[in-house]
Amino acid sequence: xxxxTHHGGDHHNEAVHHQYEDIEQQNETYIIGMWSxxxxxxxxxxxxxxxxxxxxxxxxxxxxAAHKELSIQWGGxxxxxxxxxxxxxxxxxxxxxxxxxxxxxATLMTTNLLAxxxxxxxxxxxxxxxFEHHLVxxxxxGSNVEHLNGASPRAAELFYTLYFFMTGLHAIHVIIxxxxxxxxxxMWQKGKRIVTDDYIPTxxxxxxxxxxxxxxxxxxxxxxxxxx
Amino acid sequence: MSAIETAIGGGLQExxxxxxxxxxxxxxxxSWLLTGDHKRIALLYLVSISVMFFFGxxxxxxxxxxxxxxxxxxxxxxxxxxxxxxxxxxxxxFFLVPAIPATLGNFCLPIMVGARDLAFPRLxxxxxxxxxxxxxxxxxxxxxxxxxxxxxxxxxxxxMYSNTQVTMTIAAAFIAGFSSITTAINFIVTVxxxxxxxxxxxxxxxxxxxxxxxxxxxxxxxxxxxxxxxMLVFERSFGLPIFNPELGGDPVLFQxxxxxxxxxxxxxxxxxxxGVISELIANFTRKRVFGYHFVAFSSLAIAGLxxxxxxxxxxxxxxxxxxxxxxxxxxxxVAVPSAIKVFxxxxxxxxxHVRLQTPMIYAISFLGLFTVGGLTGxxxxxxxxxxxxxxxxxVVAHFHYVMVGGAITAFLGGLHYWWPKITGRMYPETIAxxxxxxxxxxxxxxxxxxxxxxxxxxxxxYHYYYFAPEYQPYHIMSSAGASFLALGLLIPAxxxxxxxxxxxxxxxxxxxxxxxxxxxxxxxxxxxxxxxPIVLDEVYDFDPASEYEQEKGTAETYHPGQDxxxxxxxxxxxxxxx
Numbered sequence: 001x002x003x004x005t006h007h008g009g010d011h012h013n014e015a016v017h018h019q020y021e022d023i024e025q026q027n028e029t030y031i032i033g034m035w036s037x038x039x040x041x042x043x044x045x046x047x048x049x050x051x052x053x054x055x056x057x058x059x060x061x062x063x064x065a066a067h068k069e070l071s072i073q074w075g076g077x078x079x080x081x082x083x084x085x086x087x088x089x090x091x092x093x094x095x096x097x098x099x100x101x102x103x104x105x106a107t108l109m110t111t112n113l114l115a116x117x118x119x120x121x122x123x124x125x126x127x128x129x130x131f132e133h134h135l136v137x138x139x140x141x142g143s144n145v146e147h148l149n150g151a152s153p154r155a156a157e158l159f160y161t162l163y164f165f166m167t168g169l170h171a172i173h174v175i176i177x178x179x180x181x182x183x184x185x186x187m188w189q190k191g192k193r194i195v196t197d198d199y200i201p202t203x204x205x206x207x208x209x210x211x212x213x214x215x216x217x218x219x220x221x222x223x224x225x226x227x228x
Numbered sequence: 229m230s231a232i233e234t235a236i237g238g239g240l241q242e243x244x245x246x247x248x249x250x251x252x253x254x255x256x257x258x259s260w261l262l263t264g265d266h267k268r269i270a271l272l273y274l275v276s277i278s279v280m281f282f283f284g285x286x287x288x289x290x291x292x293x294x295x296x297x298x299x300x301x302x303x304x305x306x307x308x309x310x311x312x313x314x315x316x317x318x319x320x321x322f323f324l325v326p327a328i329p330a331t332l333g334n335f336c337l338p339i340m341v342g343a344r345d346l347a348f349p350r351l352x353x354x355x356x357x358x359x360x361x362x363x364x365x366x367x368x369x370x371x372x373x374x375x376x377x378x379x380x381x382x383x384x385x386x387x388m389y390s391n392t393q394v395t396m397t398i399a400a401a402f403i404a405g406f407s408s409i410t411t412a413i414n415f416i417v418t419v420x421x422x423x424x425x426x427x428x429x430x431x432x433x434x435x436x437x438x439x440x441x442x443x444x445x446x447x448x449x450x451x452x453x454x455x456x457x458x459m460l461v462f463e464r465s466f467g468l469p470i471f472n473p474e475l476g477g478d479p480v481l482f483q484x485x486x487x488x489x490x491x492x493x494x495x496x497x498x499x500x501x502x503g504v505i506s507e508l509i510a511n512f513t514r515k516r517v518f519g520y521h522f523v524a525f526s527s528l529a530i531a532g533l534x535x536x537x538x539x540x541x542x543x544x545x546x547x548x549x550x551x552x553x554x555x556x557x558x559x560x561x562v563a564v565p566s567a568i569k570v571f572x573x574x575x576x577x578x579x580x581h582v583r584l585q586t587p588m589i590y591a592i593s594f595l596g597l598f599t600v601g602g603l604t605g606x607x608x609x610x611x612x613x614x615x616x617x618x619x620x621x622x623v624v625a626h627f628h629y630v631m632v633g634g635a636i637t638a639f640l641g642g643l644h645y646w647w648p649k650i651t652g653r654m655y656p657e658t659i660a661x662x663x664x665x666x667x668x669x670x671x672x673x674x675x676x677x678x679x680x681x682x683x684x685x686x687x688x689x690y691h692y693y694y695f696a697p698e699y700q701p702y703h704i705m706s707s708a709g710a711s712f713l714a715l716g717l718l719i720p721a722x723x724x725x726x727x728x729x730x731x732x733x734x735x736x737x738x739x740x741x742x743x744x745x746x747x748x749x750x751x752x753x754x755x756x757x758x759x760x761p762i763v764l765d766e767v768y769d770f771d772p773a774s775e776y777e778q779e780k781g782t783a784e785t786y787h788p789g790q791d792x793x794x795x796x797x798x799x800x801x802x803x804x805x806x
Contacts, residue, residue: 018345029421040451043450048455048459138466158477165470
């Protein structure tokens with residue numbers, strides 16, 4: 001097939017890798033690649049959400065009783081924190097478009113600060129109470145009967161298994177996000193051309209962060225706000 | 229598809245020394261292990277999947293050896309369980325899933341779309357490393373005691389009772405899963421955004437379409453099995469109640485999640501083969517694939533329907549009858565796009581200029597074997613017969629007809645077809661043809677008797693059958709066939725390896741084929757093309773004038789029956805283009 005050939009390529013821009021013709025093509029590939037990755041993430045969490053739905057359907061009253069031990073206050077505060085961090089992330093992308101390195105750095109670091117706050121609350125205010133009350137699945141689960149609120153120990157253990165598995169996986173994503181956002185902020189600070197030449201790398205990290213945020217937006221009502 | 233090379237400078241003499249290509253551009257070990265070149269990564273993959281295939285084949289040989297006698301006196305029951313699990317795990321996760329995409333796909337897809345490389349070369353390299361780490365983990369797990377759960381890892385046996393290396397094997401499958409996800413992302417992005425100017429979607433080779441459909445399936449399915457296996461490992465390690473019925477969990481949920489990936493995984497294994505077969509049949513009949521659009525979209529239809537049929541693996545689980553009926557119905561529907569493909573290939577051959585070279589022999593045997601494998605699938609899709617046939621050798625024979633008769637035949641056919649492009653050397657045609665017949669006959673002798681004894685009731689995964697010695701003749705036939713098949717898989721390894729040094733040098737286009745990969749040198753330069761190609765016509769545009777004729781200035785109207793394009797040895801473009 002094919003045929004005639006032509007000289008292509010923007011080979012002078014060092015931010016463009018050799019396989020691409022120009023920066024537009026590179027940006028479009030990055031964006032499609034990121035969305036494809038997010039699709040896998042959705043399916044990754046999807047199996048967990050499916051499991052949750054089935055077990056909640058089977059054990060609705062027990063899930064309701066078990067969920068009373070979760071702190072709606074701290075969960076709600078964490079939700080607000082993550083929403084705020086998404087907002088600062090959006091600002092970061094906005095300033096990246098304007099190539100304002102200082103403001104990008106400031107907003108990204110604010111995002112990271114909020115994300116760290118989210119984890120601190122989770123690990124100091126939420127999870128330790130579950131350990132104290134023997135609500136961590138495994139050996140000795142539910143030995144403090146008053147904290148089961150009348151739920152059957154088996155169903156409550158299922159609830160907490162899903163709780164720790166899903167929020168734990170989410171927390172891992174938050175930690176990865178903190179590392180990536182931190183690295184990105186540092187690169188903006190040092191003026192590395194592969195991130196400062198174009199706003200797309202910042203946008204990609206932003207997409208990831210919004211995804212992590214969005215997962216929590218689903219987790220919060222599913223675990224903390226179960227109706228009777 | 230014709231070629232007009234604008235950049236050919238009239239009187240330039242070719243330099244005598246070999247031109248730089250992706251193989252001889254550098255020779256250090258680090259230039260291979262740290263390469264971003266999709267062609268080198270494809271070769272790395274080819275070597276590693278061959279090693280894994282060898283291990284899986286050894287396990288298969290032990291199974292067949294054990295089953296020759298009805299008393300099962302060679303292996304312990306426990307050992308036998310570990311052997312067939314090793315065979316399944318290695319062949320499924322480490323051979324069939326990556327076989328065609330990671331080798332032929334990796335090599336050809338960027339060239340076919342006219343790109344210099346895949347969109348994300350480093351991700352591609354990461355994919356290979358993940359595969360290697362996963363493969364080594366699997367081998368260590370097998371050596372450190374093995375697994376006896378079967379490749380399906382059903383709980384509660386795998387999570388509560390099995391005293392074997394379940395965790396490590398699952399870790400291996402988990403890592404290999406990420407290796408295929410990275411490959412899939414790379415392919416999807418490359419097909420969307422890296423196509424050369426003029427390469428529209430409907431000018432793409434059907435191989436690219438099928439790789440695209442495969443990638444979509446990998447992208448949507450693999451994360452689900454990853455998280456499911458992770459849950460299983462947590463249940464096993466920490467005694468969590470997820471699937472364990474003693475603690476209120478639901479083991480059937482695991483089966484649902486497992487088959488949500490593992491049924492589409494069957495299409496991950498067979499869709500790339502469809503692509504290869506489309507290429508082979510078009511080229512060796514010198515005709516445009518009949519109903520190009522139908523073949524292209526049937527790949528996507530299979531990818532889509534493949535996701536909603538998983539319940540047919542669970543007709544004898546506690547799944548509700550109504551669910552089973554729906555799954556049964558949709559399973560029948562998958563036969564439609566599959567049949568579209570088979571009919572279209574057959575129609576392509578009709579009145580074509582068939583050249584019975586090795587790849588075409590593999591393509592034709594694929595047609596037969598896949599048809600048998602597909603039609604016996606209908607027995608298993610209908611609930612009544614499936615209840616009778618569940619866990620018998622009929623099932624084993626059915627999926628081996630699709631997986632081995634389909635995927636491996638297509639893989640071998642594709643490997644022969646693109647071998648000149650990959651290595652720059654021709655393989656020995658006569659012995660390869662004979663070998664293709666050995667594979668076909670050996671395969672049928674191995675698996676056809678299994679249909680019969682499965683129908684009679686021989687259960688799978690049993691290592692003795694002294695209670696029913698009437699199955700022995702079938703088992704002996706099957707084991708004899710397996711020996712032939714093993715021979716047929718060993719011979720290509722030898723002659724391919726030998727052709728690397730002593731094979732005749734391949735011209736750029738030894739088959740007189742169309743497609744961008746035949747426009748560049750054999751083997752291609754690191755950037756695939758000297759200059760970015762511009763595509764002017766469709767990929768299977770075999771008539772009226774070939775590029776050869778155009779170059780010679782003898783372009784004339786194509787007369788059916790006249791063999792203008794290629795002699796029997798396939799040497800028409802000996803002088804090459806580069």
